[in-house]
Amino acid sequence: MTLVKTQKLCAAEARVTRVEHPCRAHVRLHFALPSFPKSDPGQFVQISAHPNRDDAPRELCWPTDEMPRPMMADWSAEDAFLRRPFSLADRRELADGRSELTVISRAIGRGTRWLDSLQIGDALNISGPLGRGFRLPAQSDTCILVGGGVGIPPLIYLARQLCEARFSDVVVILGAMSRDLLPVVLTAEPACNGAARECVLLADGVSYPSIVATNDGTLGIRGLVTDALREHVSHAGILADHTHVFACGPERMLHAVAEQTRALGLHCQLCIERMMGCGMGTCLSCVTAVNDASRPAGWRWGLACGEGPVFDRDRLKWD
Ligand SMILES: Cc1cc2nc3c(=O)[nH]c(=O)nc-3n(C[C@H](O)[C@H](O)[C@H](O)COP(=O)(O)OP(=O)(O)OC[C@H]3O[C@@H](n4cnc5c(N)ncnc54)[C@H](O)[C@@H]3O)c2cc1C
Ligand code: FES
Structure with a gap:
C-alpha cells in the first residue's frame, strides 16, 4: 500500500x-x-x-457561444x-x-x-x-540563514522555529540596498567589520547573532550578503558537512549562494520566489527547471508553488 x-x-x-x-x-x-x-x-x-x-460581486458578461474576453478595464x-x-x-x-x-x-x-x-x-x-518549506537539520548542526530584501521574511519564521527547537549554533546574515530598507527591528548597531553579534530582534523573543550587509554601507558592512557569507565562513572555522545554509532573496543572490556553498561543500536549501498566479499547481506561471536523473535530458519543468518554493540547491537547474 x-x-x-x-x-x-x-x-x-x-x-x-x-x-x-x-x-x-x-x-x-x-x-x-x-x-x-x-x-x-x-x-x-x-x-x-x-x-x-462578497457583498459586491464583480460581473463579466460575454455571449454564451464564445470564450470569456475580459477587457483591459476588467484587469486594470x-x-x-x-x-x-x-x-x-x-x-x-x-x-x-x-x-x-x-x-x-x-x-x-x-x-x-x-x-x-x-x-x-x-x-x-x-x-x-x-508549498514546501525548509527541512531542519540535526539540532547540533550549524545553521546560517541568508536573506536579501523581500527574501528576509521566511528566514524570520525559520529563526523562530530554530529558537523553539533550541538550536544554538545559528548565525543570520541579512542584506538590503540601504539602512532604511531593512525590514527588521535593530536592538544594537550591527558590526561594520562583519562580526556576528546580537543586534536584530527577528521576531518577538527571537534573536541570534547577526551580520548585516547594505549595498551603500549605511548599515553593517558595505557589500552583498554573499560577501558577508564568504567572510563569515572563512573565519568561523565551521565543519562543512555539519553546516546548513538556508537562503531566500533575489534570484541572482540565490545563484551566488548556490555556487559559494557548493564550492565550500556546505548543505544548502534555497527558497525561490517566482511569479505565482494561483499558488496551487493550476496556472503554470511558476515553472522552474529542476534536475531529474530519471528523464532522458536529465531535467524537467517543475512547479515552484508545489515542489518548492524551497528546493535543495542541487535540485535546481541554474543554466
Ligand atoms: C512564494 C512567494 C513568496 C513571497 N513572499 C513575499 C514576502 O514575504 N514579502 C513581499 O513583499 N513579497 C513577497 N513576494 C512577492 C509578492 O508576491 C509580490 O510583490 C506581489 O505579488 C506584488 O503584488 P502587487 O499587486 O503589489 O504588485 P503588481 O502591481 O501586481 O506587480 C508589481 C510587480 O510585482 C511582481 N508580481 C506581481 N504579482 C506577483 C506574483 N503573484 N508573484 C511574484 N511576483 C509578482 C511582478 O513582477 C510585477 O512586476 C513573494 C512571492 C512569492 C512567489
Ligand atoms: S502558481 Fe500557479 S501553478 Fe504554480
Missing part, C-alpha cells in the same frame, strides 16, 4: 491584530484566524489583496484581481486559541499598497499554507 502524504489547507477570513512599519518600504502585518493548519517556514499564503467583495480595475503570494514571516498560537500569522510586505503595486493601508481590525482573506 502506498501512503500518500497529505497537507491541510485553509481559506479563511483573518482580522488584522497588529500593524508595524519596521522600515520605509515594508509593513509587518499580524493577523488572527480561528485556526490555521500546521505550517513550516518557507511555506507561503495567498492573500486576496483587496476588500472582501483598482483591485488586485489574483491573490498575491507572501511567505509566512512568523506564526504564534494566541491564548484565546486563535492562530496569529505574520507577513512582511514591500509595497510595489496595487495589491501590496492595499496591504500597506490595512488597520487593526480590518479583514483579509487568506489561503494556505502552500
